[in-house]
Amino acid sequence: xxxxxxxxxxxxxxxxxxxxxxxxxxxxxxxxxxxxxxxxxxxxxxxxxxxxxxxxxxxxxxxxxxxxxxxxxxxxxxxxxxxxxxxxxxxxxxxxxxxxxxxxxxxxxxxxxxxxxxxxxxxxxxxxxxxxxxxxxxxxxxxxxxxxxxxxxxxxxxxxxxxxxxxxxxxxxxxxxxxxxxxxxxxxxxxxxxxxxxxxxxxxxxxxxxxxxxxxxxxxxxxxxxxxxxxxxxxxxxxxxxxxxxxxxxxxxxxxxxxxxxxxxxxxxxxxxxxxxxxxxxxxxxxxxxxxxxxxxxxxxxxxxxxxx
Amino acid sequence: xxxxxxxxxxxxxxxxxxxxxxxxxxxxxxxxxxxxxxxxxxxxxxxxxxxxxxxxxxxxxxxxxxxxxxxxxxxxxxxxxxxxxxxxxxxxxxxxxxxxxxxxxxxxxxxxxxxxxxxxxxxxxxxxxxxxxxxxxxxxxxxxxxxxxxxxxxxxxxxxxxxxxxxxxxxxxxxxxxxxxxxxxxxxxxxxxxxxxxxxxxxxxxxxxxxxxxxxxxxxxxxxxxxxxxxxxxxxxxxxxxxxxxxxxxxxxxxxxxxxxxxxxxxxxxxxxxxxxxxxxxxxxxxxxxxxxxxxxxxxxxxxxxxxxxxxxxxxxxxxxxxxxxxxxxxxxxxxxxxxxxxxxxxxxxxxxxxxxxxxxxxxxxx
Numbered sequence: 001x002x003x004x005x006x007x008x009x010x011x012x013x014x015x016x017x018x019x020x021x022x023x024x025x026x027x028x029x030x031x032x033x034x035x036x037x038x039x040x041x042x043x044x045x046x047x048x049x050x051x052x053x054x055x056x057x058x059x060x061x062x063x064x065x066x067x068x069x070x071x072x073x074x075x076x077x078x079x080x081x082x083x084x085x086x087x088x089x090x091x092x093x094x095x096x097x098x099x100x101x102x103x104x105x106x107x108x109x110x111x112x113x114x115x116x117x118x119x120x121x122x123x124x125x126x127x128x129x130x131x132x133x134x135x136x137x138x139x140x141x142x143x144x145x146x147x148x149x150x151x152x153x154x155x156x157x158x159x160x161x162x163x164x165x166x167x168x169x170x171x172x173x174x175x176x177x178x179x180x181x182x183x184x185x186x187x188x189x190x191x192x193x194x195x196x197x198x199x200x201x202x203x204x205x206x207x208x209x210x211x212x213x214x215x216x217x218x219x220x221x222x223x224x225x226x227x228x229x230x231x232x233x234x235x236x237x238x239x240x241x242x243x244x245x246x247x248x249x250x251x252x253x254x255x256x257x258x259x260x261x262x263x264x265x266x267x268x269x270x271x272x273x274x275x276x277x278x279x280x281x282x283x284x285x286x287x288x289x290x291x292x293x294x295x296x297x298x299x300x301x302x303x304x305x306x307x308x309x
Numbered sequence: 310x311x312x313x314x315x316x317x318x319x320x321x322x323x324x325x326x327x328x329x330x331x332x333x334x335x336x337x338x339x340x341x342x343x344x345x346x347x348x349x350x351x352x353x354x355x356x357x358x359x360x361x362x363x364x365x366x367x368x369x370x371x372x373x374x375x376x377x378x379x380x381x382x383x384x385x386x387x388x389x390x391x392x393x394x395x396x397x398x399x400x401x402x403x404x405x406x407x408x409x410x411x412x413x414x415x416x417x418x419x420x421x422x423x424x425x426x427x428x429x430x431x432x433x434x435x436x437x438x439x440x441x442x443x444x445x446x447x448x449x450x451x452x453x454x455x456x457x458x459x460x461x462x463x464x465x466x467x468x469x470x471x472x473x474x475x476x477x478x479x480x481x482x483x484x485x486x487x488x489x490x491x492x493x494x495x496x497x498x499x500x501x502x503x504x505x506x507x508x509x510x511x512x513x514x515x516x517x518x519x520x521x522x523x524x525x526x527x528x529x530x531x532x533x534x535x536x537x538x539x540x541x542x543x544x545x546x547x548x549x550x551x552x553x554x555x556x557x558x559x560x561x562x563x564x565x566x567x568x569x570x571x572x573x574x575x576x577x578x579x580x581x582x583x584x585x586x587x588x589x590x591x592x593x594x595x596x597x598x599x600x601x602x603x604x605x606x607x608x609x610x611x612x613x614x615x616x617x618x619x620x621x622x623x624x625x626x627x628x629x630x631x632x633x634x635x636x637x638x639x640x641x642x643x644x645x646x647x648x649x650x651x652x653x654x655x656x657x658x659x660x661x662x663x664x665x666x667x668x669x670x671x672x673x674x675x676x
Contacts, residue, residue, distance in 0.1 A: 049517045075519040085514040102518035147514075 001029040002185050006059035017043040019209035032196040034187040035206030041189035045158050049079040078152035082159045084143045088132040092142045096149050103150035117145035137168045157188040173199050193293035207301045225291025230260040233285040245279045358614040359384040360395040360404035364412040365574035399470050406430040406441045414488030420621035422462045433640040437611045442467050479552040485608040490540035492628045493599045495574030499533040503582040537571040556639040569655035570631035579666030583673045606632050627658040
């Protein structure tokens with residue numbers, strides 16, 4: 001295990017931000033911490049990056065104790081926080097040079113890493129431009145590249161795509177997945193269930209400072225999220241009639257949608273659809289929806305991911 | 310509520326809740342007013358140390374002279390038995406002038422109505438020279454009135470103790486101006502360097518890297534030293550070309566004073582940046598402290614203009630020693646041996662302040 005966290009506790013005054021968290025990350029995997037704002041993800045990541053102390057527990061990274069071998073731990077990590085930590089008046093390359101100097105990178109290695117960043121992370125086109133002249137997306141790309149300029153075996157990303165539009169988000173997901181191809185271990189925090197589902201090999205779901213579930217996304221969805229269901233949306237005035245028509249099935253109403261549960265919803269889909277048409281009910285939407293990590297979170301925490309912890 | 314009133318109410322509420330803004334707008338001007346009043350609003354806005362060498366075996370007449378000088382209020386007297394002792398103190402500016410009452414003072418005054426006293430004044434500050442010279446002459450003029458049989462029985466013979474002539478204003482102000490970067494640039498630059506990282510969040514990036522906090526501080530210190538050195542160089546070149554002062558530009562002696570002075574300023578800046586809760590607060594504090602301290606250091610006007618208690622404050626500020634050392638080198642042609650005290654003082658204070666800064670920074674980082 002490249003990262004091992006045992007019974008970690010961190011208080012902010014009376015508030016327990018991290019409450020007895022334990023997990024281990026395998027080398028080369030993309031491990032996600034999924035949870036709403038205030039769940040303790042950022043505190044946990046900042047502890048792993050030696051930016052915060054903790055009250056009790058134990059953390060080892062690449063076998064180094066986080067407290068005793070803090071310098072070795074920090075040398076092993078590339079940390080990319082939510083905010084862009086670049087110097088506006090310096091060019092992207094000058095920012096890279098500063099980051100490289102913090103890790104005592106040789107000039108040969110620095111040159112190699114700049115080439116890598118240009119090709120793989122796509123910063124080549126604006127390498128010599130001042131950061132203040134870059135667009136938001138370019139800044140975030142440069143920020144990510146600067147945080148891994150020293151070629152660390154572990155990359156820690158705190159909400160790497162928050163505030164991105166879908167296209168740039170996809171671009172970033174590809175870059176993060178690509179880290180795995182270069183042998184990196186990635187630990188990322190997110191409150192975006194699609195992001196966690198799309199790029200993480202394993203996901204730990206955090207709520208109120210605790211890990212409430214941890215596994216591969218598809219296993220979490222299957223074991224906790226429940227079965228797939230038919231989601232039907234009709235006009236409000238027809239909801240009652242629809243429920244009457246579908247009384248022989250197991251139905252629930254969530255967020256103005258009628259959900260028809262069954263062991264195999266694909267088998268009954270045509271039948272349900274026909275019944276509605278024959279009774280003159282017009283559907284705005286009818287589809288089979290498989291459980292998401294959001295469903296997993298709702299089952300575990302009793303509320304949505306978007307709500308604060 | 311009317312929208313105009315609404316905006317005004319919101320702004321006024323915000324203003325009173327931003328402590329830094331309230332300080333700059335109200336408290337700082339009040340503080341400056343009190344400071345100026347304390348310095349310049351006094352009846353006798355000057356106080357200098359005067360060495361007395363009374364060679365006339367302490368007769369009632371010379372005692373009367375000494376009591377009278379004491380009563381002027383602008384002179385603090387220090388008695389010496391030997392001229393050499395007094396001149397030594399004059400050379401280190403512990404006294405700004407030495408008055409020599411010759412051994413036959415009483416006899417000549419009482420019998421012949423004619424006597425000379427010698428007044429040797431530190432000539433490195435034109436203001437000090439003029440004020441002491443005029444003050445002592447006025448005193449003896451008044452003192453002579455009790456000897457009605459004689460007109461002007463006491464003649465004051467004045468001479469300058471520094472480089473044979475009284476120094477001009479530009480020669481006096483140039484070393485003072487060169488103290489400015491030591492106090493202002495170094496302190497504000499070093500505060501700004503850390504505050505900027507805090508404000509931008511980039512300190513997080515540095516702290517997540519395997520660089521030791523002390524190395525980060527050394528890097529910041531090096532940058533602040535270079536920036537202060539550039540500021541000093543620019544000011545020195547401008548002073549040399551624009552004012553053309555007749556000064557001793559003893560670079561090998563000036564460099565250690567500039568270095569030690571800068572280190573004191575940088576250390577103070579470091580302390581302020583760690584104490585300030587918010588980046589803006591630390592930045593404002595550095596500027597305020599630099600603005601206030603400049604009055605106590607003798608940079609622009611002689612420290613003798615300050616009330617005695619403020620002079621005492623000035624003597625515990627490292628920059629006062631830097632300002633004096635620069636004047637000693639550039640005006641008095643001081644040697645390394647003459648600078649032992651300021652160098653020692655600046656070194657010790659820099660070590661103490663920097664040590665405190667490092668402890669505070671480490672504590673702040675580990676919080």
